[in-house]
Amino acid sequence: MSRPVAPPSGFPPPGSATLGGRRIDLGPLAEEVADRYFAEFPEDFKRYGDAARAWEVHDTCHCLHWAILDAEGYASLEKEVTWLADVLGARGFPLEKLVRNLELAAAVVEQRVPSSALVAGRLHAAAATVRVSSDPPA
Secondary structure: OOOOOOOOOOOOOEEEEEEOOOEEHHHHHHHHHHHHHHHHHHHHHHHHHHHHHHHHHHHHHHHHHHHHHOOOOOOOOHHHHHHHHHHHHHHHOOHHHHHHHHHHHHHHHHHHHOOOOOOOOHHHHHHHHHHHHHHOHH
């Protein structure tokens, strides 16, 4: 029997980031990514319980923030997402779902954030990195 998944605690996700001098609210973007994610993976509600959506929004806010910081030259999304993949993988989270989350985040950014092609490109590249690193050896 497994114990229920606790909601996120500790360091809260960032609420905004600055892209090209404009403040971007990350919460609404992460909520839209979560809507799309759970439309594709509704079974995660059963697996992770009440904390599923909170974790999805929490981790997505971080990924969006890292992607914007990367596009602005202040961070490495690849490094941060590699760390996140290691953490999630160690917890038994299917990394193909992280890949899909990053792809969904790229799509939301492209549709909702003006002048965000670089950010979306970074998210697509991070998804490809996780996909390659999680593929079983041939």
